[in-house]
Amino acid sequence: METRRLVLLMIFSLSLIMLWDNYQASIGKPTLFGLSTGASTVDQDAATKQGAGNVAAINDLPNAPVQASSDVPADPNAIAAPAVEIAPAAQTITVLSDVLELQFSTQGAQLITSKLLNHPAVENPELPVQLFEQSTNRTYVGQAGLVGAADAPNHRTLFELQPGATSFAAGQDSLNLVFKATSGGIESTYNYTVFRNRYDIDLAITARNLNAEPVSPSAYVQITRDGNPLESDSALYATFTGPAVYTPEKKYQKIDFDDIADRSADFVKTADSGWLAMIQHYFVSAVIGQDGPRENYTRQVDANLYSIGLVSSLGTLAPEQTASYSAKIYTGPQDQRVLEALSPGLDLVVDYGWLTVIAQPIYWLLEKIHSYIGNWGWAIVVLTILIKLMFFPLSAASYRSMAKMRKVGPRMQKLKEQYGDDKMGFQRAMMEMYKREKINPLGGCMPILVQIPVFIALYWVLLASVEMRNAPWLGWVSDLAAPDPFYILPVVMAVTMFIQTKLNPTPPDPVQAKIMMVMPLVFSVMFIFFPAGLVLYWVVNNILSIAQQWVITRQIESAPATAR
Template identity: 45%
Template sequence: MDTKRLILFIALSFGILFFWQKWMEERYPQIKAPAATASATSGTTTTPKAAPGQAPQDAGRLQRGQRITVKTDLFNAEIDTNGADLRRVELLKHGKLDDAKKPFTLLQDEGEHIYVAQTGLIGEGLPTHKSIFTSAQTAYQLADGQKEVSVRLEAAGPDGVKIAKVYTFKRDSYLIDVKYELVNGSAKPLNTSAYYRLLRDGKTPEGGGGYMGATTFTGPAVYTDKKKFQKVEFSKLDKGEADYEQAAKDGWVAMLQHYFASAWIVSPTGLPAVSGTNGVRYELKKLPDGLYSAGVIVDLPTIAANAKYESSMPLFVGPEETRVLNTVSTGFDLIKDYGIFTIFSKPIFAVLDFIHKMVGNWGWSIILLTMLIKAMFFPLAAASYRSMAKMRKLAPRMEQLKAKHGDDKMKFQQAVMEMYKTEKVNPLGGCLPMLVQIPVFIALYWALLASVELRQAPWIFWITDLSVKDPYYVLPVLMTISMYIQTSLSPPPPDPMQAKMMKIMPLMFSVFFFFFPAGLVLYWVVNNVISIAQQWYITRQIENADDDKTVKLTKA
């Protein structure tokens, strides 16, 4: 009976993962960027005019100007004088998928992937993301002991209006302050709006597919106090079916992918939403040449003649680390995608993170978390193991009943149930602990899938990245052995064919685990080892208690 429950448990686990994958594929279909239009390939571009109050439209390739390099403790960044765009960002604390020694590139405008941050002003003659800016230097670096470094780029406007865009990079922060300084040198009031957007193609980044086909979300997202967290698939932008709150004075707009994100923050944590404005509008749209835009437009107050005005908007570019996300803005932690298992995954990761703060190693943290979970559910496990121990003792009597009733399965089942009733054995007593472990198992799967903290995190020896499969398959083999031992401790099925199947079942199901992340397999190995120890201990207790009863009856 126990082996049947084991099969049911594993089948349910993988069944849930399989149907989750199919559901994700239907809900979040992967978008392939269409081929460039003829105008782009021929070297000529046409730029559609924007409607009043909207950011300028785009067509063709991004134009390249002079590059301004910035190096901090967290970034290698490049700003292009064409539009003063942030065109490239390498994250120095996170390695590439195929070479952990090289920094991971999040924003880029070269090669097959386009993903940049742009800003501009709306109004006749005012600089947009296509205007040419100038900078006093071509290279900036955050020096030792320096808290921040600023990059100032300037452009001329109409009638004596002067504009400067200032990027401020701060030590140990993935937030970049982007500020506009406007000096109205004209003789009349100036009315304008500033737009801030993230521009990228619809390609899923390398390594963004998850494990066993489970797909993580890639695309734009908006958060406002009224409608909360709103993901918008690229496919909905293609069809013009995007549903999100467009006018709000708070929140943020982001581009999400597996492990990493970028976002314009309208209302940073601890600060009021963008103040002194006439309005804030979010804008998600599809652009020509397979590009998509996620941005926000801020209507600035009227700037009087000879007056100066400053407007800032923080830009987040970095990993989806929980400790970082919680400090950025309200609801920003929601970009860490645990899927529909958030209710389980989020607290599990919180406990795992708490343990990690004490031990400093994610592998040992997973082991300690497993021990904690097993301790919490030990009363249920003990009841299950007692039930299995009693059923194991009843196995010889079950064989006798089977021989007695022959092929009459109805009478055999009735006799077995009567025996269970007489001996006060619940044949379903071992199910509850396994049912409890299903959400824990899947929740941990998604916690590991979503947590960039475990990306390229080593444990010991050959395990240098807990978020990918064991390169030498040692942990899956250990898991197979532990499953076989567990099966041996369980009551054998009365059917010889079933008994043979149960012996090879651990090998059959363990094949799936050969492709799971090492951190998840580590959890399962430790879980099995502790379960074996608990089951052996409780079985010995019951056997010793029965021996004591036998001795007392003999003496009597």
């Protein structure tokens, strides 16, 4: 009977976890088991009706321009499909700042390369992390252009780089690259401003009407990326890779590549402010457009190739009249302080899911501790101690309950032998003993359940914080975001779990007792592949729990037993 209850309990618990994980996946939140995440599909019918005009336009006029009024953006599906290959006549211009290596192509004045010089790649630490890339293995580029006028310059048009410096001079804080092209009677100028020691780039698009008749162009800025997973993705824990949109109306909305492919993506299509981004673990590329009416859009432009962008009307331009549009492009780490300063809500790309309200204060506290200590590993240790102190009363109540259960363990075994197959009699006698000893069978579980949201939130903070990348702790741990190279922390983790198992009351069922003894080994194998920072947190928490539980257990066991 005890074994059957244990099996049923495990099945029920696993079912609850899987149901919750599927729910998290359905709303685009982080999951524990690598389930595919995507935006919510609520009100799909409304979203389909809203995008029906765009679907018809892209099917009927895939490359044709669409006229726009002064207050309604042009149809984004009229934007020409991006060319995967750069034209032979195109030139590549390389710009080096203190933190970025950027490459621009004169074909469309596209941003085709961004290497983060201060962030080594996981696959090869000798090379920097690369976000924007155009190669045989990856398509990930920043693009801009004009629509709404026939043959207006876009990201397929061949531009000319205007004379000027392409490298920083001593003491120079910013560098301008100017690209110019004329097509369809419109002269288009792109002015990119690259800053020293910054990951954001300013883009100013200027359109001049050279036609004899008025035109009504619209400017678009988009990020195009393939849907391939990253080599650094882990099979043990899931992190989101894909597009996201932020608007004041609906805040942060993630979009799954599959939803773009079947045209069911649900997000705010029109807005006056906000941003859009392409997200991956630790890093993000984002477009922050100027305030004003715009249309957000997503498109599948080729097999396994997707775009997310915004398009905004420049109004009606009379002959020789000029209009401009400005945007900011960010390509760099998910540094919450920097992102928050760039645009409201941009720091939400560091996604803590449904526990954001708890995780944000934890991250703030962790950052404050680091500002005094200067080492992220020791900051994790101190933070774990503070959280443990905060929950000290609840933990104490839980350990007292388990200590009492452990103390009466031998008497419970005698009762089990005394009643034999009389399960009901054994249950009555056990409850009477619990009543005499003032033991609450659930007393050891409830305090732990209250603490679970905090510990899960801390888990996501440590998993999502780019500050952990390449952050050393002690000699053998040189990267808190990578697994322990010598497996020392996972082994210590297994030892601490084994000690905790010994301090807990022995289950009356022998099968259950064996399972509890095997659990430390199972967890230690799993934690071999987890980031060292996460394992460090669990090790410190276990050591503190052992100390607290050992003291309480000694106190309870040394106290005189209640008369039977």
